[in-house]
Amino acid sequence: MANFPRKVYLEEVPKRWYNIKSDLPRLPEPPLNPQTREPIKPEDLSAIFPDSLIEQEVSLEPTIEIPGPVYKVYEMWRPTPLFYAANLRERLGLKAHIFYKYEGTSPPGSHKPNTAVAQAYYNKMEGVKRLTTETGAGQWGSALAFAGSLFGIDVKVYMVKISYIQKPGRRILIQSYGAQIIPSPSNETPPGRHILEQDPDSPGSLGIAISEAVYEAANSKDTNYSLGSVLDHVLLHQTVIGLEAKKQFEKIGIYPDVLVGCVGGGSNFGGFTFPFIGDKLRSEKKDLRVVAVEPKACPTLTEGKYDYDYGDTAKLTPLLKMFTLGYEFVPPPIHAGGLRYHGMAPLVSLLHKDGVIEARAYHQTEVFQAAIEFARAEGILPAPESAHAVKAAIDIAKEVDDEIVIAFNLSGHGYFDLSAYDAFLKGELKDV
Numbered sequence: 524m525a526n527f528p529r530k531v532y533l534e535e536v537p538k539r540w541y542n543i544k545s546d547l548p549r550l551p552e553p554p555l556n557p558q559t560r561e562p563i564k565p566e567d568l569s570a571i572f573p574d575s576l577i578e579q580e581v582s583l584e585p586t587i588e589i590p591g592p593v594y595k596v597y598e599m600w601r602p603t604p605l606f607y608a609a610n611l612r613e614r615l616g617l618k619a620h621i622f623y624k625y626e627g628t629s630p631p632g633s634h635k636p637n638t639a640v641a642q643a644y645y646n647k648m649e650g651v652k653r654l655t656t657e658t659g660a661g662q663w664g665s666a667l668a669f670a671g672s673l674f675g676i677d678v679k680v681y682m683v684k685i686s687y688i689q690k691p692g693r694r695i696l697i698q699s700y701g702a703q704i705i706p707s708p709s710n711e712t713p714p715g716r717h718i719l720e721q722d723p724d725s726p727g728s729l730g731i732a733i734s735e736a737v738y739e740a741a742n743s744k745d746t747n748y749s750l751g752s753v754l755d756h757v758l759l760h761q762t763v764i765g766l767e768a769k770k771q772f773e774k775i776g777i778y779p780d781v782l783v784g785c786v787g788g789g790s791n792f793g794g795f796t797f798p799f800i801g802d803k804l805r806s807e808k809k810d811l812r813v814v815a816v817e818p819k820a821c822p823t824l825t826e827g828k829y830d831y832d833y834g835d836t837a838k839l840t841p842l843l844k845m846f847t848l849g850y851e852f853v854p855p856p857i858h859a860g861g862l863r864y865h866g867m868a869p870l871v872s873l874l875h876k877d878g879v880i881e882a883r884a885y886h887q888t889e890v891f892q893a894a895i896e897f898a899r900a901e902g903i904l905p906a907p908e909s910a911h912a913v914k915a916a917i918d919i920a921k922e923v924d925d926e927i928v929i930a931f932n933l934s935g936h937g938y939f940d941l942s943a944y945d946a947f948l949k950g951e952l953k954d955v
């Protein structure tokens with residue numbers, strides 16, 4: 524083996540997204556209407572989502588065409604590079620070969636614009652003027668603010684309060700793209716006011732921020748809601764990552780042995796791994812190992828239960844069949860804000876339930892230690908979320924201790940998360 528190119532570029536962005544449902548031996552159980560507990564009808568969703576996205580949510584087509592205007596925006600930064608972590612291998616004396624797909628080259632710095640751009644486009648086509656959303660660490664808010672500015676849609680972001688305070692950089696980026704941003708829980712909506720009455724110092728959570736954004740969208744004309752992860756159509760849009768990575772590996776004549784991704788709601792993990800998991804499901808790559816990585820502070824796959832649960836705190840969203848820590852769960856304020864979600868994408872949950880993928884969890888100090896090792900070898904400072912994948916990739920390399928090929932998704936850069944690195948370097952970071 525060895526003598527791999529340091530980086531693998533690709534000329535062309537894939538023309539179609541991949542729909543893993545076409546390869547699944549069984550489909551996830553359907554979302555339920557929160558009032559009736561009956562399977563949700565498309566018209567139940569039309570108050571907050573455009574018809575085109577509702578169609579994608581239930582589609583069983585193997586592939587779906589990327590619309591021209593979305594494709595044009597993708598071409599601003601896609602295809603993203605696949606790097607061979609030669610320096611990291613040498614620094615840590617690893618036998619395994621580690622590759623990483625780098626999604627931090629998008630303008631807002633993560634994989635999130637892959638779906639933000641598509642969602643803004645479909646809403647625009649259906650005459651929607653305004654989008655509300657939530658954001659944890661601010662990555663999703665900045666991605667949707669960016670997409671909104673490209674397609675002329677007003678964006679209002681409810682940002683989890685603890686991150687709003689910890690990460691002023693993301694707030695400023697969101698405002699620079701022209702979006703409005705409100706710390707959540709807020710006084711703007713009944714669900715926010717309800718939480719504040721119970722606990723004026725609530726740090727907020729994604730579940731609460733989703734309630735606020737959904738409430739506002741459902742109760743205003745011309746306004747839709749946009750979700751940055753979890754739902755099937757979001758994971759569909761993200762498959763552009765894995766489709767590119769597969770082509771990049773084909774170009775150098777390799778098929779990876781292990782794939783790794785961090786999981787918050789499951790979108791970068793699903794986007795990166797689903798095109799490969801399709802091969803595994805079709806029994807073409809039976810031995811492929813796929814590993815999802817989460818924080819010990821929010822251990823959805825490793826300690827949650829597989830059941831129907833609400834997607835938000837105020838019980839406004841459909842019930843989803845997923846691994847969940849409970850809709851009222853408020854995770855400790857770890858720095859990987861994007862991994863602080865109580866639930867998990869139904870598609871990722873089903874694959875875990877059926878034993879197709881593995882899951883593991885880490886404490887944040889060990890994750891930051893791995894991120895620092897990575898930065899000192901490869902130069903890129905990972906987003907705290909992505910650092911979970913870095914940690915797992917290194918650990919798996921050590922555990923297997925052989926010349927296997929491990930590929931992980933470096934879902935974003937950490938240049939807006941410097942205060943978290945500062946705390947780690949000063950020894951002030953706690954495991955919670």
Ligand SMILES: *Cc1c(COP(=O)(O)O)cnc(C)c1O
Binds near residue numbers: 633906909
């Ligand atoms: C939001 C985010 C995540 C977690 O969300 P997923 O939907 O699980 O991908 C991971 N990494 C980065 C950089 C993020 O911004």
